[in-house]
Every structure is written in C-alpha cells, then in structure tokens.
Amino acid sequence: MTIRRLPQQVADAIAAGEVVERPASALKELIENALDAGSGRLGIEVRGAGRTLIRVVDDGAGIPAEELELAFQRHATSKVRSLADLEAISSLGFRGEALASLAAVADVECRSRGRRIRLLAGEVVESAAAVPVPGTVLEVRDLFANTPARLRFLKSDATELAACLKVVQAYSLLYPEVRFEYTNEGRVGLRTLGRGDATAAAAAVLGTAVAAELLPVEGEGIRGLTSQPRLHRGSRDSLLLAVNRRPIASRALGYAVEECYLGQLERGRYPIAVLELTVPPGELDVNVHPAKREVRFRDERVVFGRLQRAIRAALNGSQPYRMAEALSSAGSAWRTPQVHSAPAFAGLESVVAEAFPAAPGAEGPLRPLGQVQDAYLVAESGEGIVLVDQHAAHERVLYNRFLAQLRAGAGASQALLLPETVELEPAQTAAASDHRDWLAALGFELEEFGPQTVKLRAAPLATPAARAREALSELLQTLAHSLPQAALANAAASLACHSAVRFGDRLEPVEQRRLLEELEQAEESITCPHGRPTRLLLDWSQLKRHFRRNY
Structure with missing residues (x-):
C-alpha cells in the first residue's frame, strides 16, 4: 500500500x-x-x-x-x-x-x-x-x-454521568479553597463552599457522617484525610491520590495505603482516603501519558515510606473504635450519602448492627458476665455491655505473641506424647527447609522422615496438641505462598488461627477472665489479624434509648 x-x-x-x-x-x-x-x-x-x-x-x-x-x-x-x-x-x-x-x-x-x-x-x-x-x-x-x-x-448514561461526577468530586476534594457547583440536567449534584477547609469539602462530597470519621494526615510532603479502620468500602474506588494537586493512578502508592490497614480491615475491604503528596517537580515525570494520570518518581521507595509513616501516625494517634454510625455499608464513598436516623424501636438487632467495637481500654476494665452459645463472651464495662468474639479475641492475643517470638527467635514449646508424621507437598517441604529458624522460634520441633515427610516431635505451647499436625501443615502452606515481605505476619496469623479457641469451645470462668485480660493488654486488639472485629460495645445511652429510659 x-x-x-x-x-x-x-x-x-x-x-x-x-x-x-x-x-x-x-x-x-x-x-x-x-x-x-x-x-x-x-x-x-x-x-x-x-x-x-x-x-x-x-x-x-x-x-x-x-x-x-x-x-x-x-x-x-x-x-x-x-x-x-x-x-x-x-x-x-x-x-x-x-x-x-x-x-x-x-x-x-x-x-x-x-x-x-x-x-x-x-x-x-x-x-x-x-x-x-x-x-x-x-x-x-x-x-x-x-x-x-x-x-x-x-457506556450507558448512568456510567458516563458517574464518571463525570467522580472527576468533579476529585478536584473538589483536592482544591477546597475553590468553590465548585456541579449541575446535571439543571439539578445541583454537588456544591462546595470554597473556604479552604478540607474536612468541609469532604463533607460536601462524601457526606457529613463519613467526613466525621476521617482522620487528618500530616507528614513530610504528605497531607490529606484517611478513614478510621471502622470506615471502609468494598472496592478501591474510594482512594484518591494526588501529586502536586494532580490526581494520579498508582498501584504502588495504593498498596502503600492498604498496607497501613493490614490486620485492621477484613480481606476485600479498603479505606477511604484523600491524600496529596508534594514532590519537587524535578523528582518526578508527569509527561508519561497524554491523559496525565500516570507519574514516575525518581525514588518511589522514599515516597512510599513517607506516605506510610504519615498514615500510620494518623491511625496511631486516633481512638477509632468507639461507637459510631454504621458507615461501612457497601457502596461508593464518592457520592453524597443519605443519612437516615434509626426508628426509636427498630429492634435490638438494629442496635447491634450499628454498634462498633470500643477503643482499647476506653471502656475500662472488663468484668466477665458469662459465655453465650460457646462462642461469645459477655462483659460489663464502665460504658456499657461488651460482646467479645472468643475466637477472634484469642486469635489476636496469639498472633501478637507468635509475632514477638518470631522477632525474638525463641518461644515455648510442648513435647508431643506421640510424635506425628506429616506428609508434605513439595512447596511445603521447601518452606520447611527455608524457614527452619522461624519454625523453631514458634515452638515446632521437626525431624526429617523421608523425602516428603517430617516427624513432628514438639509444637507451640499455645497450640492444642490435637491440632498441631493441622497447624503445621497450614503454616507451611502459608509460607510457601507468601511474598517475602509478608511472610512473617502471615506465619503468625496462620498459626494463631489454628491455635485459638473456636466457636463451640466452652470456657471456664477463669479462662474467660484471662482471655479478657489478655485482650485488654494486647496491641491492636480491636480486630483479629484478618481484620474481623473482636468486640462490640452497646453503650448505656444506646440501651436507654432502646428501652425508652431517657430520664
């Protein structure tokens, strides 16, 4: 041609x-x-x-x-x-x-x-x-x-309109000093005040209930807002990243944000955040694509680290687990949500559904009242009634303990009365060889017993002997499929899950008290290592409202 x-x-x-x-x-x-x-x-x-x-x-x-x-x-x-x-x-x-x-x-x-x-x-x-x-x-x-x-x-009109609104929302959040008014077919869809207040802009875009749950983030070249761990969404669409006030798409920085919430959010749940990075123009390249959504950093690791330090400082300085509205419902954060108050007699189920875990130690010492369904512990605190998921609570306690043992390189073990043989897959065998020191630190004592078999002679003191074989197998499977940077935490989480008390396990009063005491002393005790909540607070004022005792 x-x-x-x-x-x-x-x-x-x-x-x-x-x-x-x-x-x-x-x-x-x-x-x-x-x-x-x-x-x-x-x-x-x-x-x-x-x-x-x-x-x-x-x-x-x-x-x-x-x-x-x-x-x-x-x-x-x-x-x-x-x-x-x-x-x-x-x-x-x-x-x-x-x-x-x-x-x-x-x-x-x-x-x-x-x-x-x-x-x-x-x-x-x-x-x-x-x-x-x-x-x-x-x-x-x-x-x-x-x-x-x-x-x-x-796409459809609804899809294209949603994309247009998302663009307006992004710039409204990043430029709170600018007054935006957006109309669709003559109807106002978004209006900001332009007073320079980031939280006020967030309230206009995300709704006042969501904005009230956002934490200010301040760091070296970092500013913005990020959600309390109890406020989350089912997709990554609620994360807005910007460099020098330019919205960008960055998988690496998105992962940096998500990593700060590991152990605090369940798998498949993501924070809401508006985060702006200020980077000297000479340290990045914005001329990557005509749409200008991608940027390249001269040293991405430095930016990654700064972002994580700022977010973790915000999360550590908060008390995010007191009672709040049920904000973690499904749906996009980038729409102004409608906030409905619950009827006075919506039923106790609605009270439970809207309650969130209490802050560590915020409700005072927990006084055990008993166990229900061999699954939940009931306790009284200065602020209300606390329900504790016994498996999630014990899992958190053990996770922290195992993680400390892995870092220290030593932990207590118990000898098995009858050593057990454990057949392994090739990947598990490789993991056992690569992580001998970790296994020993956790309390496992292994002996080679063939090409794909080991003899288990001792197990961690906290792991029930009857579950030791299963716990070892799952631990090696986890290590075989973990990225190096996540292997330590994944190992501790896997072993904690298989060692913790389960639903259906009856606990004696002394065991209930000990578990509650250990939970109160544990760091990040609000969730289990997988992000599920460990407790639920029904405060006295909520109960009074429900039972019409407002006097």
Missing part, C-alpha cells in the same frame, strides 16, 4: 482520542484549565451525560482576545517554553493538546476577555466580539458527533 500523509482533520481526531476518551476526560481537561487560570469559583453543567453539553464557567485570568484562536491550535500553551520547563512543571496542563483535541471531536464555543469563537471539527467557524465577563466560559456540545465509532463505544 502507498504511504500517504494523513489529512489534518483525521490526524487531529486520532490525536484527540488519546486525550478525550469520554465525557469525563473532556470535563477533566476543562476543569484543569480553569484551575490553572487561578479560578476561585467553577460552575459546571452537564447535559445528556456529557454527550450533549459540558459547560464550565470560571472566574480565572481568562484568555487574551488576540490569543483565543491560538489557544485551540495543537501544541499551543502558555505553560511551557523550553525543554527545561518540562523539568519544573507546576501546572495541571502543559501539553497544549486539550483544547485542540476537544475542538477536533466536538462543537466548541469559548468566550473570554470580550471575545467569542466557535469551532467545528477543529476549524474556526465563528469569531466575534462578546460582552466582557470575568474569566472564561467554555461549552462543548455534541461530543464525538464527527467520530461515530467513539460515540458508539461510550
């Missing part, structure tokens, strides 16, 4: 596809332009899920009348002059592609500094004087009308 140069209109449409993928990406570019112009107030209107109209009105610096047409030409920008400028980018936009890309795939009209222009398929079709107004008004109509293939691949 003969090689030919593409017509400019076709080339522009192809290039636009990298920048403007959907209505939400068009909206993102318009918001970033407005913020770069120093706007203190943004009015955003969407119709037809962004296909029909996206309008952004700002009160920023505006575009000089004589530069208005130039602003819509590809690679025309006021933010970069030389290669050296790419090493010190502080603005959200800098590529000079956004407006040109929008003009290539939509009907665009821009009014600024007493001038108005309209573009179709990248060409100026109208240019005239206009009434001078502060800032800029930019309207994008009939998005992708001249690229039907792209139009066909858009």
Whole structure:
C-alpha cells in the first residue's frame, strides 16, 4: 500500500482520542484549565451525560482576545517554553493538546476577555466580539458527533454521568479553597463552599457522617484525610491520590495505603482516603501519558515510606473504635450519602448492627458476665455491655505473641506424647527447609522422615496438641505462598488461627477472665489479624434509648 500523509482533520481526531476518551476526560481537561487560570469559583453543567453539553464557567485570568484562536491550535500553551520547563512543571496542563483535541471531536464555543469563537471539527467557524465577563466560559456540545465509532463505544448514561461526577468530586476534594457547583440536567449534584477547609469539602462530597470519621494526615510532603479502620468500602474506588494537586493512578502508592490497614480491615475491604503528596517537580515525570494520570518518581521507595509513616501516625494517634454510625455499608464513598436516623424501636438487632467495637481500654476494665452459645463472651464495662468474639479475641492475643517470638527467635514449646508424621507437598517441604529458624522460634520441633515427610516431635505451647499436625501443615502452606515481605505476619496469623479457641469451645470462668485480660493488654486488639472485629460495645445511652429510659 502507498504511504500517504494523513489529512489534518483525521490526524487531529486520532490525536484527540488519546486525550478525550469520554465525557469525563473532556470535563477533566476543562476543569484543569480553569484551575490553572487561578479560578476561585467553577460552575459546571452537564447535559445528556456529557454527550450533549459540558459547560464550565470560571472566574480565572481568562484568555487574551488576540490569543483565543491560538489557544485551540495543537501544541499551543502558555505553560511551557523550553525543554527545561518540562523539568519544573507546576501546572495541571502543559501539553497544549486539550483544547485542540476537544475542538477536533466536538462543537466548541469559548468566550473570554470580550471575545467569542466557535469551532467545528477543529476549524474556526465563528469569531466575534462578546460582552466582557470575568474569566472564561467554555461549552462543548455534541461530543464525538464527527467520530461515530467513539460515540458508539461510550457506556450507558448512568456510567458516563458517574464518571463525570467522580472527576468533579476529585478536584473538589483536592482544591477546597475553590468553590465548585456541579449541575446535571439543571439539578445541583454537588456544591462546595470554597473556604479552604478540607474536612468541609469532604463533607460536601462524601457526606457529613463519613467526613466525621476521617482522620487528618500530616507528614513530610504528605497531607490529606484517611478513614478510621471502622470506615471502609468494598472496592478501591474510594482512594484518591494526588501529586502536586494532580490526581494520579498508582498501584504502588495504593498498596502503600492498604498496607497501613493490614490486620485492621477484613480481606476485600479498603479505606477511604484523600491524600496529596508534594514532590519537587524535578523528582518526578508527569509527561508519561497524554491523559496525565500516570507519574514516575525518581525514588518511589522514599515516597512510599513517607506516605506510610504519615498514615500510620494518623491511625496511631486516633481512638477509632468507639461507637459510631454504621458507615461501612457497601457502596461508593464518592457520592453524597443519605443519612437516615434509626426508628426509636427498630429492634435490638438494629442496635447491634450499628454498634462498633470500643477503643482499647476506653471502656475500662472488663468484668466477665458469662459465655453465650460457646462462642461469645459477655462483659460489663464502665460504658456499657461488651460482646467479645472468643475466637477472634484469642486469635489476636496469639498472633501478637507468635509475632514477638518470631522477632525474638525463641518461644515455648510442648513435647508431643506421640510424635506425628506429616506428609508434605513439595512447596511445603521447601518452606520447611527455608524457614527452619522461624519454625523453631514458634515452638515446632521437626525431624526429617523421608523425602516428603517430617516427624513432628514438639509444637507451640499455645497450640492444642490435637491440632498441631493441622497447624503445621497450614503454616507451611502459608509460607510457601507468601511474598517475602509478608511472610512473617502471615506465619503468625496462620498459626494463631489454628491455635485459638473456636466457636463451640466452652470456657471456664477463669479462662474467660484471662482471655479478657489478655485482650485488654494486647496491641491492636480491636480486630483479629484478618481484620474481623473482636468486640462490640452497646453503650448505656444506646440501651436507654432502646428501652425508652431517657430520664
């Protein structure tokens, strides 16, 4: 086939596809332009899920009348002059592609500094004087009308609207000093006050109940909000990361946040967080992709460590496990939730469902009252009735003990009356060989008894002898499939799970008291190592309300 140069209109449409993928990406570019112009107030209107109209009105610096047409030409920008400028980018936009890309795939009209222009398929079709107004008004109509293939691949109206709202919410959270008002089909969907208060912005975006459960995060080049461990979601969508006020996607930094909650959240549950990192422009590369969602750090490990230290300091300085509303229900945090108060007589089940574990030691010494269903301990404290999951509580106590033994390299063991032979899979055999010191520190005494068999002569003192064989097998299986950095914690968690008392185990009063005492003394005692809660507090005021004893 003969090689030919593409017509400019076709080339522009192809290039636009990298920048403007959907209505939400068009909206993102318009918001970033407005913020770069120093706007203190943004009015955003969407119709037809962004296909029909996206309008952004700002009160920023505006575009000089004589530069208005130039602003819509590809690679025309006021933010970069030389290669050296790419090493010190502080603005959200800098590529000079956004407006040109929008003009290539939509009907665009821009009014600024007493001038108005309209573009179709990248060409100026109208240019005239206009009434001078502060800032800029930019309207994008009939998005992708001249690229039907792209139009066909858009999602449903609900999906595209959700994506648009998420963009507005992200910038509303990252720029609390800017007043945002977002409307869809003439109805207000989001409004912030623009007073510079991050918590107030979070209340407008996430709801007041959620905002009340967010902890301030402050660290070296780190600021933001992160949720108490009792506030969580079923997906990672509620984590907003930004670098120099630019929203980014980073699996590594997302993992850094999640790792701070290990042992405090159940598997498959994730925190809500708005976290901004300030990094010298020379220490990162934002020119990775036209959409500017990815960045590269010169030293990602340093950033990773700073982020984790800041989050852990916030979590350690809080008292996150007192009674609260039931905030961990499923659903996205990035919608303003409706908060409903419970009826006065919703039943004791609703009282239990809305209660959360108490803070370690916050309710005072626990006085055991008994055991129910051979599964839960009932205790009284200064603040109310405390229900304790006996397996989860014992699991936490043993996990802390085993972890300390692994770190110290020594632990107590008990000799088995009759040594047991344990057949192992190849991966388990390798794990037993690689982690001999850990096994000994936990209290296991093993002897080779064949190519894939060991003889178990002693087990940890805390592990019931009848479960020693099972506990060893599961421990080796866990070690065989653990990443090096998680192996220590996983080993302690596995052994704790198989050594702890179980549902159905009857505990004598002295055992109940000892378990409660050990739980009160344990660090991070609110959850088991897998993130399940160990206790539930029904405070006296809640019980009085339920039984109408409000006098």
